[in-house]
Amino acid sequence: EPAVLRIFEAKDRPRGNPLIVHLAEAAQLATVAADVSTRARDVAARFWPGPLTLVLPRAAAVPLVTTGGLDTVAVRVPDHPVAWALIEAAGVPIAAPSANRSGRPSPTRAGHVRDDLDGRIELILDGGPTPVGVESTVLDMTGESPLLLRPGGVPLEALREALGPVRVVAGADHEAAGRSPGLRYRHYAPRAEVVLVDPGAGETAVQPWLAAGRPVALVSQRLIALERPRLTVRVMPADLDAYARDLFALLRELDTAGVEIIVVEAVPERGLGRTIMDRLRRAAAPS
Numbered sequence: 001e002p003a004v005l006r007i008f009e010a011k012d013r014p015r016g017n018p019l020i021v022h023l024a025e026a027a028q029l030a031t032v033a034a035d036v037s038t039r040a041r042d043v044a045a046r047f048w049p050g051p052l053t054l055v056l057p058r059a060a061a062v063p064l065v066t067t068g069g070l071d072t073v074a075v076r077v078p079d080h081p082v083a084w085a086l087i088e089a090a091g092v093p094i095a096a097p098s099a100n101r102s103g104r105p106s107p108t109r110a111g112h113v114r115d116d117l118d119g120r121i122e123l124i125l126d127g128g129p130t131p132v133g134v135e136s137t138v139l140d141m142t143g144e145s146p147l148l149l150r151p152g153g154v155p156l157e158a159l160r161e162a163l164g165p166v167r168v169v170a171g172a173d174h175e176a177a178g179r180s181p182g183l184r185y186r187h188y189a190p191r192a193e194v195v196l197v198d199p200g201a202g203e204t205a206v207q208p209w210l211a212a213g214r215p216v217a218l219v220s221q222r223l224i225a226l227e228r229p230r231l232t233v234r235v236m237p238a239d240l241d242a243y244a245r246d247l248f249a250l251l252r253e254l255d256t257a258g259v260e261i262i263v264v265e266a267v268p269e270r271g272l273g274r275t276i277m278d279r280l281r282r283a284a285a286p287s
Contacts, residue, residue, distance in 0.1 A: 001063045004095050008065075010120040013102040018068035018181050019095040020053050020136070023077050024087040032073055032093050034059045039163075040141040046162050049079035051136040051153025055179050066095045072179050076136055082127035097181060098135065099124075105188050105248040105283070108133050112252055133245030134275050138180040139166070149180035151275040153244075187282045190251040192217070194284040195263045202265045206231060209261050217254045219264040232259055244272040247279060 008015055021032050026044045029036055033056035040054060058073040067073050075093075078084070087094050098106040099113040099121075107113045110126040117124075137152035139159065146166045148156060159166045169180075197205045202218045203226050209216045210228050217232040218224060221243070224233045234250060236243045254262055264280055267273045 001065055004063060004065050007095065007097065010117060011097065011100065011102045013097065015065070016068045017102075018070060018072075018074055018179070019066050019097050020074045020076055020181055021062065021066065022083065022087055022094045022096050023075060024084055024093075026077055028093060029056075029075065030059070032059050032062050032075055033057060037141065039146075043139070043141065043146070043163065044077070047154055048077040049084075050077075051079070051132050051134075052076060053136040053138045053150075053152075053181075055138060055140040055142060055149065057142060070179060072140075072142055074138060074179070074181060080127055080131075082125055086125065103187060103189055103287075105190055105251045106135060108245070108249050112249070115252070129249075131245070133247060133249075134272070134279060135181075137275075140169075140179055142179075151278045153272075153275070155271045156274060157271060188248070188251075188279045189283045189285075189287070190255045190262065192251075192255055192259050192262045194251075194280065195261060196280055196284050197263055197265055199265045199267075202263055205263045206261075214261060215257075215259050216261045216263060217257075217259040219250065219262060221265065221267065232257060240267065240270075240272045240276065243267065244276050247276060251283065 007013065007019065023029065026048050029044065035057045040056060044054060053074050053076040055072050055074050058067055058071050062073050099117060100107050101116040104116055107116065108130045110124050113124050132153040135152050137154040138150035140147040140149050146163055148166055148168045156166065195205065202220050206216045206218050210231060213230065215230045217234060219234045219236060221236050221238050223235060232254065236246065267276050269277050
């Protein structure tokens, strides 16, 4: 429990924001979750190791501080050799959020961790850039049917193909949202203001800020011919998987460049596009 409390302190993370418990293999599931249904085990077998977190009934051995005081626990098996090695070396499941200051864009490389947590943690294990770039999908398996709490690295379409109907949490369902990390508080936000606009509307949207002499970035999947002083243009990949992989690194890069406004053109909400738009909406939300 003291080690878990240090995570919240290092990140300035609200205590009500649950942590994800990471396992080396699905066989460890019974050590952290109680009354695991056959369907939940089937989902784990299908998608683990990988970027899918399951919300399950909490086992008594899991401290309440880990779950934000909830009777559920968020669990996954990561798909990375460094993560496996760390969990196996520890000999116990590891509660581990993204290694960033709470509310900031998630880190996708070791330098991002150093930028946020230097002096707050003792060690950084550099496993290279993250292959997915966005956080895990969070799926609540405690009800009669699966409930998507947070879109992430496993698209909704893949879940529905494997499981059949999957409900999606409504924005007003605060109780359900509270069972997932990253939903009850502002997240993924750079220091710059993020503004979402329709596809093709970026050039018009940046004009008022440019006229006021403010440094602006325009992010689009299109080639942008506009050139102005104080305007930074970034063209993101047409492939949504690649876009998702690069998203948080881009937001951090633009912060470092001193941009004050980041205008982002929306992407199609299919596949990882749904995850990208979720993260951008949260980044654009008022603090």
